[in-house]
Amino acid sequence: MDKSFKLKDKIFIWLAEFIILLIMRIIYMTCKKEFIGKPVGQKACVVLFWHGKIAMLPFVFKKWWINKQAKVIISDHKDGQIVSGVSASFGIGTIRGSSSKGAVKALLQALKEIKSGTDVVITPDGPRGPRHSVSDGCVIIPQKTKSDLVILNYNASKFWQFKSWDGMILPKPFSKITYTISEPFSVQDMSMDEAKIFISQKMQEFAS
Incomplete structure (x- = not known):
C-alpha cells in the first residue's frame, strides 16, 4: 500500500x-455462471470493458487468462x-495513473507491459466518465x-443498478451471470x- x-x-x-471482496465472492458463489468465448491468446493485447461492469469481471481472469499476466x-x-x-486478490496487476493524473507515466508503462507480453486492461470511460466514452489511450496503446483489442x-x-455516473451493474445473489x-x-x-468511434460501436454492440 502507498506509504503516503x-x-x-x-x-x-x-x-x-475486505467488504468488497466478501460481497463479490458471496454473489459469485450463489450465482449460476455461463462463459461465452475463448481464452485470450498468448500474444499481448489490450482488454476493454465499461467501468459500470467492473464489479464482477475480475473473476474471468482466472478463467480466460491461462499462464498469462494482465495489468x-x-x-x-x-x-x-x-x-x-x-485486483491483486485475483492475480491482476495494476498500472497507476489516469487521464487526469499520471497519464504519461501510465501510458509509458502500459506500452512497456504490452511489449513484455502482459495484457493491459482499460476501462475506456474510467475513472470518472463520461459514461461510455472512449479515452485516447484505448487507441494509442x-x-x-x-496489438489487438x-x-x-x-x-x-x-441485478441492482446504482445511480452512479457509470450506472454500475451488480448481479443479485442466486441470479445467472453470463x-x-x-x-x-x-x-x-x-x-x-x-478508432474511438469504431471501439465505441463494438463495445455497445457487444454489451447489448
Whole structure:
C-alpha cells in the first residue's frame, strides 16, 4: 500500500477491500455462471470493458487468462488503491495513473507491459466518465504496440443498478451471470476519431 496514505486512510482502504471482496465472492458463489468465448491468446493485447461492469469481471481472469499476466490501468486516487487491492486478490496487476493524473507515466508503462507480453486492461470511460466514452489511450496503446483489442462484458438475469455516473451493474445473489469475451480486433491505420468511434460501436454492440 502507498506509504503516503495516513493511518486512517490505510484502515479505511483495508476495510473497503475486505467488504468488497466478501460481497463479490458471496454473489459469485450463489450465482449460476455461463462463459461465452475463448481464452485470450498468448500474444499481448489490450482488454476493454465499461467501468459500470467492473464489479464482477475480475473473476474471468482466472478463467480466460491461462499462464498469462494482465495489468489494469487505475487512478492514483484513494479509490484507485482500493481497486488495486481487490485486483491483486485475483492475480491482476495494476498500472497507476489516469487521464487526469499520471497519464504519461501510465501510458509509458502500459506500452512497456504490452511489449513484455502482459495484457493491459482499460476501462475506456474510467475513472470518472463520461459514461461510455472512449479515452485516447484505448487507441494509442494498441496502435503503438501493433496489438489487438478484446472486449469483456457480463450480463445478469437479476441485478441492482446504482445511480452512479457509470450506472454500475451488480448481479443479485442466486441470479445467472453470463460472461462474454469478444474475438480480437484491430484499430491499426485508423485516425484517432475513427478508432474511438469504431471501439465505441463494438463495445455497445457487444454489451447489448
